[in-house]
Amino acid sequence: MREQPKNNIAFKAIKAWRISASLYMIGLWLLIGTLAVLTYIFKFSYLYTGIAACIGIVFVFIFVYLIPKLRYKRWRYEIFEQEIYIQHGILIVTRTIIPMIRVQHVDTQQGPILKRYHLATVSISTAATTHEIPALLEEDASDMRDRISTLARVDEDDV
Numbered sequence: 001m002r003e004q005p006k007n008n009i010a011f012k013a014i015k016a017w018r019i020s021a022s023l024y025m026i027g028l029w030l031l032i033g034t035l036a037v038l039t040y041i042f043k044f045s046y047l048y049t050g051i052a053a054c055i056g057i058v059f060v061f062i063f064v065y066l067i068p069k070l071r072y073k074r075w076r077y078e079i080f081e082q083e084i085y086i087q088h089g090i091l092i093v094t095r096t097i098i099p100m101i102r103v104q105h106v107d108t109q110q111g112p113i114l115k116r117y118h119l120a121t122v123s124i125s126t127a128a129t130t131h132e133i134p135a136l137l138e139e140d141a142s143d144m145r146d147r148i149s150t151l152a153r154v155d156e157d158d159v
Helices: 013-042 046-074 112-116 138-158
Strands: 076-079 083-088 094-099 105-109 119-125 130-137
Touching: 013 046, 013 112, 013 130, 046 083, 076 138, 083 130, 105 138, 112 119, 119 138, 130 138
Parallel strands: none
Antiparallel strands: 076 083, 083 094, 105 119, 119 130
């Protein structure tokens, strides 16, 4: 079996993923708050609200604190002249090899959270699917996009 890829994504990815997860958790807590208000108005048992609040606390710990750290530790990539090697996953680790000859185009993407931390995602498209390498430093993402584009073009010229 192959060794895992050597390159990590940017460490700031943890902060960006935590902010993104926190935004989703706000929605969860709005639902829990609605449940609490309905419980008060209709005089239901507070047991259900307590259970929902405990589940909310567990979800915040898992999705805001734990998963971003694990995602960062598992995300690896490496660019070779003939292929791109990507590894990701928390419970199920996926290792993908993308031949350069199959690359059709390469993009960089940047949402508001990634922009705040000067990060970008590189998106690699083939005929069948799109692969992403998330949360790279802007300069690294730009350099990688250009390098993959050049290597993919060279492969097509050699064929």
